[in-house]
Amino acid sequence: MKENEPRKIAFPRYAEYNCAIKYILEQGLGAKCIVPPKLTRRTLELGARYSPDYACTPFKTLLGSMIECLEAGADTLMMVYGLCKLGYYGELEEQILRDLGYEFDFLNLAVYDTGKKRDFLKAAKFVNPRFSIRKLALAAMDAFRMAEYLDEVTGELYQNCGFQVRPGGYEAAYQTFLNALYAADTKAEIEVAHQAVKRAFLEIPIEKPVRPLRVGIVGEFYTAMDEFSNLEVEKKLSGMGVEIHRWMTVTNRMIHYPGEKNLNVKIRDLSQYEMGPTSTANIWAARQYAERGFDGLMHIKSANCTPEIDVMPALQAIAQQNRIPILFLTFDSQSSDTGLMTRLEAFYDMIQMRRKVIQ
């Protein structure tokens, strides 16, 4: 890295949230953000080749994406941490990449998690020694707003796109929206993109029954949200004519999280304490869906995700108490589209036939 030149910093692909990360890095810290290429089978193969086999699949996907970021010209990589094995992933990924001979600076946010919030400013300093706190705070607020809009619009997409009269309208409007978010440099541009997609969605004709089939998705923080990692499960299922609800999003978990204690009140009979980053929220969400009379539940996790394995018995209990079908899906680097389609079609047939009998 040359003096006085902004860092070319990259965060591995995480669903579509990279647009918000890009916004903070560029508008808040004055760095140049390299947006990682879309995840493909090559990404996963690259990651799986250099990862320990028993790491969870997101580790492999993230590692592959980091390699693709470096190939795209990034000189600095950034990694977050979390309440599961994720806390150690940054360190491990850095070591693997260095062993492979890549040269880069590494910003591992886990290092700055000292218990004192102000230590995170050191991370900002690492990106840009002359950053302005005011600019960073403003950009962070805009980026949060961007992520909120992204989650809101994505949710609306999968609740409605299965019922559009002519296929493709929702997807096209959504893609335009994403492009606008990645290109946005100001708060005004974010607001305009949001208004435009809402208007576009309203104009798309849909034919939705009064009580459509509804499926609630719960699951792991990466695989449940990233459409490459879950083989587009939401797109496939909604395309059959199902309204899909997924509470688990980045903004719901990180910004609007009601707190473990508040959620636990509703599920104390099933779980007394937090078992991982998302377990309480997932059990709580599943119970919400079941009690609201949804037609089915779906649990999505990657292979070797320990916290989500712990959630499964509680979900089984919810399914039995509320007599609601639940489908458990596990994804790894070998998962096939065909196998997923078989299970989804069967799930759809089941909830549809079941609905006819119940009513």
Add this chain to the structure above:
Amino acid sequence: MKGASMNKAPLSEAPEKKGSMSVNSAKENPRKESPREDAFLGIDVGSISTKGVVTNAHNDILCSEYIWTEGDPIGAVKRLLRSLEARFDAERYRIVATGATGSARKLVGSIVGATIVKNEITAHAVGTISKHPEVRTILEIGGQDSKIILIENGVAVDYAMNTLCAAGTGAFLSSQARRLGIEVEEIGDYALRSKHPTPIAARCTVFAESDLVHKIQMGHPREDIIAGVCQAVAANYLNNVGKGKKIAGPIVFQGGVSKNRGVVAAFERALDQPIIVDEIGHLMGALGMAILARRAEARSPFDFRIEDMEFHTREVSCGRCTNNCEIICVYRDNKLIDSWGNRCERGQLRHEAS
């Protein structure tokens, strides 16, 4: 049917056109002769075996066939149809709708011009419920998959299917039989002769094999080892797909492994309940498809002539991005009639359907 991916634009053209081609030849006859009764064909092409059933409007089986797939689904379907045709009463019946299921359902569906293509879970549930209306649980172990279907009031309410691992399926039993030097069909008789089944660790097929070798070297009798393998299959099933599911009776057990009396006995012991094994259990998927074809509205007279047509498939790597989608192309007499496997419109192919 929205659930059947076959019927989705833009690839749906091919099978329908295929159907309309055979309409011409089939429609001429019934006008001249006295009207024939409707019959329905269900085809189930699995990894190991290929099944076919022809039913009348009351779900009675008119003729059926069960053959090995032998890694060649197209050839197997042709052999299946040839054998069904020989026994089919074409004077009295005519096939008006066709359903396809099993792991090769998409390929077979486009070859035979199926009016409905469904996953094997739905097909099995429908077929079994038609024969056993009171059933509450269907256990099924096939060549490479295992599934459990829970049923209430004649409708499936929950199911599970193995995902990442195929330990404890038919493939495991046949490889162990080979190691022990007996035919897979004999396993059941051996197992029933055992007084003290040997415990075998069966979480992983490869390690089960090493455990089995170890037990052989220790001098355990062959009957006990085989009975142990059967129990391991049942235990593995209940610990995997059966985990957390409330298994209520009556229980129907089907799939190729249900023909193994040793595994049936192991399930009866583990669940402490009688297990129903239907003698046509292996045909339930095909029967279910015939029923689903009857229930669906689509009609397209089926013509046995496709036995003589030339089909082949080709796998193309898309290469338009680094995802490299594998696109499967199906050709009839060297004309592309169907293709699938692309994830985006860049990989879409145009069909010159006849």
